[in-house]
Amino acid sequence: MPLPTDLPVVDHHCHLSPSGEGVGAARRFAAAGGTHLLLATQNYRGTVPRTIEDYRDQFDTTFRLAESIRTETGVEVRCVVAPYPIDLVHVAPLIGLEPALALHREALDLAGRFVREGRAVALGEVGLPHFPVEEPVRHACESALDHAFSVAREADCPAVVHSADLDGEGYRSLAARAQRAGLPSHRVVKHFARTNVPDADRGGVTPSYLARRELVNDVLDQEGPWFFETDFLDDPARPGAVLDLATIPRRASAIAERGLDAIERLWVPFVRSFEMVYGWRPEVPKRGSA
């Protein structure tokens, strides 16, 4: 059975680089049936940002790339911007921990402005290092995450979280941290979720599941909200480091082969979860309209 023509096919989290495959990857995504991408910013230079201008350049690059993809491929792209949480760990030895935290907070404020101006739809990635760091650094990272959640609350948008893999306890402590900042827990999206933690165990945090075949089949019946993502990296030096950008349309088509009940489930990650978490409904443009 083909996918319904009005069903958007959305990758909730990918990275693309002007110096990688870039627009070409989005073209492959479209050819496989994909319609919408959430494009997360990344450090495009290979050196950690040291000034707020570095971050402004980075976010602007993401925004311009999104525009090129839109005009050249017809794929709808929404940007997700924030200073990468690990930047704080890497810049602290260069400029000192306190200035590093101040820079990080300023970059989060800038990301919040991008959202308020309609140039981005979420803050991301925000979060905590997925590896052990020294106590003062860990403390600074937690303080940065608290600030990220406050900025998301003020900008009225979700926060897309980078962290180590979470079990139920990890999800619930993330939810508690968001609630302390006044951010509803369903607006906290754990990106790169690689295990199926049941709805009831997550403290209301929304998972964005890595679209591996077994995991997809395992979570398809969850009530939601939840998303699918590839976390495509578009790094020529690391081909196949994560899933290819064409993965989600391919998975969606494979699921559609199972019939109407299976197709019905796809409205959860591709439409209803966006309405619940982002307050935005991805729509497939009508054919023939500009």
Ligand SMILES: [Zn+2]
């Ligand atoms: Zn990512």
